[in-house]
Amino acid sequence: MAEVEKKFKKVKKEDLTAMQKSRGDFKLDLEEMTRAGLHFGHQTSRRHPKMEPYLSGVRNAVHIIDLEKTAEKLQEVLNFVQRLIAENKVLLLVGTKIQVKNLAEDTARECGIPYVGNRWLGGTFTNFETIFKRIEYFKSLERKKAEGELEKYTKKERAKINQEIYDLEINFGGIKELTKLPDAIFVLDMKKDALAIKEAKMKGIKVIAIADTNTDPTLADYPIPANDDAISSVRYILEKVKEVILKEKPKPTK
Numbered sequence: 001m002a003e004v005e006k007k008f009k010k011v012k013k014e015d016l017t018a019m020q021k022s023r024g025d026f027k028l029d030l031e032e033m034t035r036a037g038l039h040f041g042h043q044t045s046r047r048h049p050k051m052e053p054y055l056s057g058v059r060n061a062v063h064i065i066d067l068e069k070t071a072e073k074l075q076e077v078l079n080f081v082q083r084l085i086a087e088n089k090v091l092l093l094v095g096t097k098i099q100v101k102n103l104a105e106d107t108a109r110e111c112g113i114p115y116v117g118n119r120w121l122g123g124t125f126t127n128f129e130t131i132f133k134r135i136e137y138f139k140s141l142e143r144k145k146a147e148g149e150l151e152k153y154t155k156k157e158r159a160k161i162n163q164e165i166y167d168l169e170i171n172f173g174g175i176k177e178l179t180k181l182p183d184a185i186f187v188l189d190m191k192k193d194a195l196a197i198k199e200a201k202m203k204g205i206k207v208i209a210i211a212d213t214n215t216d217p218t219l220a221d222y223p224i225p226a227n228d229d230a231i232s233s234v235r236y237i238l239e240k241v242k243e244v245i246l247k248e249k250p251k252p253t254k
Contacts (some may be wrong), residue, residue, distance in 0.1 A: 023101045026078050026240060028071045036236040038226040039065045040214030051213045054225035063213045067092065070225050074237065077208050077222045078244050080184075085248040089183035092175070094196045095121060100234045104188060107238045108174065111245040115174040116196070125199035128181055134178050138168035184208060186241065188197075189228050190215040210237060 033039070041047070041055070041063035056066035069128075084091055093115040095104025101117045107113030116124070124131050142165060144150055150158050184206040187193050191212075197219055200207050209220035210228040217223035227233040 026075060026244070028074060028240070029112035030067050030071065030134075033067050035225050036232045037230040038070055038233045038236060039067050039235075040227045040230065041065050041101065046214040048214055048216050049051040050216050050218055051211065051225065054211070054217065055213065060188065065213065065225050065227070073222070073224050073233065074226075074240065075133045077224055078240060079204075080208070080222055081186075081241055082244050082248050084184055085245050090114065090178070090180075091245075092116065092118065092178075092185045093188075094185055094193050095234075097192045097228075099229065099231055100188050103235060104232060105239065107172065107242055111242055112249065114178050116193075117174055118170050120193050120196045121171060122195060124196070125181060125198075125205065131172075131175075132179070134168070135172050135178065138165070138172050139176060141168070181205060187220070188234055188238075190219065210234065 011026065017184065039056075041051075044058055044061050044063055047055075047063055051063075054066055054069045055063050057064045057083050081091065093104055093108045093111075093113060095101060095115070096119050096159055105115055121131070141161065145162075150161055153161065161171075161223040181203055182205060185196060185200050187196055187207065187209040189212075190197060190209050191214065197207050197209065198206075201219070206222070207220045208222040209215075209224070210219075211220060211223040212216035212228040213227050214223075215228075217225060224237060226237060
């Protein structure tokens with residue numbers, strides 16, 4: 001085993017327990033994070049200079065992320081998300097990369113939060129009025145279909161409307177309950193969804209993001225230095241976020 005990985009294996013159980021206690025109830029275990037592959041970055045040639053403080057070494061020309069730094073930053077994120085949900089504020093999950101798209105959508109649905117999983121539409125934040133009108137139009141078509149109003153149209157016309165509903169669902173399905181701009185976004189790939197981050201910053205929306213070694217972590221208000229390519233890594237982070245959201249969300253009254 002490489003020396004870099006041995007570093008994590010040498011962490012004593014009592015040290016892990018102490019770190020977990022200092023991080024509240026979130027149970028951030030360095031061994032679990034290692035098994036999930038959060039520490040694997042990109043090739044050294046692709047390193048962004050601002051990621052330097054979060055790196056611990058190199059293995060086979062690939063940068064290794066310091067998981068103690070990852071745990072610290074993830075703790076900050078979980079605390080922030082906890083406050084957001086407790087204050088009934090809105091967190092939007094953005095995960096359009098093909099590898100994590102389904103994972104992002106499933107997590108958002110389980111948590112009852114809005115999401116963008118297909119692609120980021122330019123102007124989603126900076127031209128929200130127009131986007132909101134499209135969402136309202138989409139919802140009106142859904143209502144008409146549910147109430148049987150489409151039956152008055154010809155078969156060809158119904159097929160055209162159904163196709164339009166399908167297309168609108170792809171683009172707006174995850175955000176159709178948004179009535180205003182969210183308070184924060186969580187971006188799973190800073191490169192893939194750079195436009196989402198740019199628009200969020202323009203509108204004063206807080207940005208949480210997984211920062212791999214090829215990205216600029218300073219673009220996020222709450223960066224999580226970690227592998228954004230491995231599904232196991234992204235799943236580990238999303239599971240922690242989901243735990244916080246579901247624990248903090250008010251239980252439905254009977």
